[in-house]
């Protein structure tokens with residue numbers, strides 16, 4: 001009797017841990033970083049989900065790693081300008097599809113990608 005009771009208890013504990021881990025994953029999915037969805041849908045085809053540009057398109061266009069010092073040295077305004085105007089024949093202009101706020105959010109998202117990469121030991 002004693003044994004089956006403690007077994008029941010441990011099953012309950014397991015269920016509880018499982019439920020908690022489920023809800024925390026669900027929460028992470030509900031609250032992605034601002035700009036992530038837009039970056040995934042509009043930019044990752046060329047720049048890759050992490051901004052590194054390791055995509056077939058990225059390689060053929062020789063896109064710079066958005067996390068690199070060369071790109072990160074630009075001011076927020078310069079980066080927003082690049083996104084808004086694009087690059088003739090290389091990157092579409094997004095200024096007609098996105099408002100200023102959405103573009104600024106993408107700039108912050110690109111900064112975050114660079115920070116995450118640094119934290120992970122990248123350059």
Ligand code: HEC
Pocket residue numbers: 039042043044045046047057061062063064066070071074079082083087090091092094106
């Ligand atoms: C069709 C492919 C393509 C798409 C889609 C695209 N880019 Fe680009 N992007 C490029 C290329 C190619 C360059 C490099 C331009 C150059 O070197 O002249 C670039 C450059 C940039 C730069 C500037 C890098 C620098 O050196 O100043 C930023 C910032 C950037 N992209 C952000 C974005 C964002 C944000 C999106 C989505 C809203 C996006 N790109 C979508 C191809 C793309």
